[in-house]
Amino acid sequence: MSYRKIFHDGLWQQNTGLVVLLGLCPLLAVTGTVVNAIGLGLATTLTLVFSNLAVSLVRGVLRPEIRIPAYVLIIASVVTVIQLMMQAWFHDLYRVLGIFIPLIVTNCAIIGRAEAFASRNRPLPAVIDGLATGLGFCLALVLLGALREIVGRGTLFSQAQLMFGEVGEMMQITLVPDHPGFLLAMLPPGAFIGLGLLIAARSWMDGRTRQKTAPRTVVQIHEAQA
């Protein structure tokens, strides 16, 4: 499988958040702002890269009966390491994301990639797959975060100091001055509606590219001439 295909699958064709619909709980919960979305997206990406690498390395050693508990152990260790490091170096962001960092363990997308890809491939493709899947998840999070933040608060990158320190305070972009705040977008229903719109938009774009590349039928040619 080519790396190009792996990336295309992870980011678009098999996007965790928008197509496979795994890991929806964190996806819906933390996407109030772009900064939160990036934070959880990057943490998930790191987890995927390292868990895929570890699973790929032990793939010849593990018997099929114990592979799932072994994956769970590996993923839990990786997530805990990332959690400790975030607590040490990105403490404020960690406090905002809170429980959703340890809960990365329960994101089915991660064990899914371990089982479906990493356990059957060499380490390098496994790492690439983890990266692609993670970035695809990150993309879905950031799109939803941006949508909700713009509609809900009229800003982008608010609270960026949580991730980038003092530089971050200058990163906030106010798109709509004196935005009254649109409550629905900030509350859970807004997350569901926003995700629905994103999935619809992705399917629509997919449908258009398919139409363009697919050979036209006789009827379509006739219609075009009429």
Place this chain on the structure above:
Amino acid sequence: MTERGRATILKSAAALGLVAVIGSALLTVVYHLTADRIEAQERRVVQQQLSRILPPGRYDNQLQDDRIAFRDEAHFPQGQTVTAYRARAAGQPVALIFRFNAVNGYNGAIQLLAGVYGDGSLAGVRVIAHKETPGLGDGIEEDRSDWVLGFEGKSLTRPERAGWAVRRDGGDFDQFTGATITPRAIVNAVHSALEYFSQHRDELFNAPAGSGMMAGEDGSP
């Protein structure tokens, strides 16, 4: 069971055990590398919260080392453990900051810090964490409105008991449009904290640091 079956099981168990051992080893290393930094970060966060209530120039001791934990169901209900940080200048009590919960919010406990000067007047109140409705109840956050700053200078006698309520209940404190329950919960909780302070002022300042006045466990920072 056949010899081979047993050997397979043992091998599998060993492999799983090995994964667990490697994982634990990794965690142990990372934990030791990050422990000091995480503790320092946590102290920094608490220090930031405390200094928004009480300017660091007003005292000369380490608030986080001079704290006690206690429980008092009558004033701080639902079995919560209250932490009190004591501020002193040249050994003399200056103020005390309670960390406690308002329990009657719209959605779960509202974590509060309330600073009280030795004379019983409020140095300030801040909301540390809450799950109130965004856009309605979250005006209690300092970043969103000045409401919480209105507590500064208030005490048990300023206003009198009847004034310690939101306007809808005939008191002196504003409520928010569409959200009365949240400010009401905080006003009541702060009032009971003040009451507790006036009844136990000396015990609160004299109890040895780190101990619980009532054998409560040490409150986490």
